[in-house]
Amino acid sequence: xxxxxxxxxxxxxxxxxxxxAYVKETGYDxxxxxxxxxAQYVHDIPASERQRLVKAAAKEDLDILGIHWVFVGPExxxxxxxxxxxxxxxxxxxxxxxxxxxxxxxxxxxFGSPKQRNLVDGTTYDEAFDHARRIFEATLPCCEARxxxxxxxxxxxxxxxxxxxxxxxxxxxxxxxxxNFQLILDTKAMAFEKQSRAExxxxxxxxxxxxxxxxxxxxxxxxxxxxxxPIFEALQSIHFDGYVSVEVFNFDPGPERIAEESLRxxxxxx
Numbered sequence: 001x002x003x004x005x006x007x008x009x010x011x012x013x014x015x016x017x018x019x020x021a022y023v024k025e026t027g028y029d030x031x032x033x034x035x036x037x038x039a040q041y042v043h044d045i046p047a048s049e050r051q052r053l054v055k056a057a058a059k060e061d062l063d064i065l066g067i068h069w070v071f072v073g074p075e076x077x078x079x080x081x082x083x084x085x086x087x088x089x090x091x092x093x094x095x096x097x098x099x100x101x102x103x104x105x106x107x108x109x110x111f112g113s114p115k116q117r118n119l120v121d122g123t124t125y126d127e128a129f130d131h132a133r134r135i136f137e138a139t140l141p142c143c144e145a146r147x148x149x150x151x152x153x154x155x156x157x158x159x160x161x162x163x164x165x166x167x168x169x170x171x172x173x174x175x176x177x178x179x180n181f182q183l184i185l186d187t188k189a190m191a192f193e194k195q196s197r198a199e200x201x202x203x204x205x206x207x208x209x210x211x212x213x214x215x216x217x218x219x220x221x222x223x224x225x226x227x228x229x230p231i232f233e234a235l236q237s238i239h240f241d242g243y244v245s246v247e248v249f250n251f252d253p254g255p256e257r258i259a260e261e262s263l264r265x266x267x268x269x270x
Contacts, residue, residue: 068247
């Protein structure tokens with residue numbers, strides 16, 4: 001098991017070398033990159049900036065583990081849209097994300113993007129499901145070529161009306177049925193599930209590729225009431241060898257406190 005942290009925590013630093021060095025010094029194994037912190041559109045991130053990130057990570061011996069918040073920024077992308085032109089644009093943009101992830105050495109794309117997967121008025125859930133399945137299936141040859149896995153994330157009903165339970169997300173993953181399309185579970189996003197987080201981890205061990213660590217209060221692990229001991233016990237019981245990555249939504253404590261206290265708490269639980 002490896003520990004990572006998401007890059008938007010450090011977005012105000014606007015300094016990738018400083019961020020990479022600090023993340024490594026703090027004790028993390030990897031950095032999870034949010035492309036919107038580098039450009040509105042991922043295809044506008046020049047090769048020089050991609051190489052700058054790769055060199056900074058290599059210098060510090062830090063993994064660039066993957067990317068997330070992938071549809072934040074660009075306009076005209078929507079996973080479940082009824083318009084075939086929008087879906088084609090979405091699939092092409094997803095391929096650009098796969099190539100960016102591969103260029104920086106990442107292995108996983110965390111697909112949450114709640115607003116850009118919500119059902120469009122007049123579209124049924126089954127139609128939306130089929131649209132999403134086809135977009136992911138069309139992108140998988142690119143994923144295979146770049147050795148990148150898309151990890152689909154169930155999100156709460158407060159965030160989206162498409163795949164807002166683990167069961168629904170797993171249905172989509174099983175329908176696509178490809179080793180480069182797997183599951184991510186998120187601590188906050190499991191707040192309304194009928195089963196415990198530990199039970200869901202064990203139940204879906206065969207497709208669980210990534211885990212996001214945070215608290216229901218939108219802060220880092222250890223900043224709230226969620227007990228991570230059962231979570232880590234479950235991850236260990238399934239011999240999870242992926243990343244547990246810190247993703248927060250409240251940045252008020254500041255990057256240093258978020259990074260250091262989150263990692264300290266996780267290692268205590270682990």
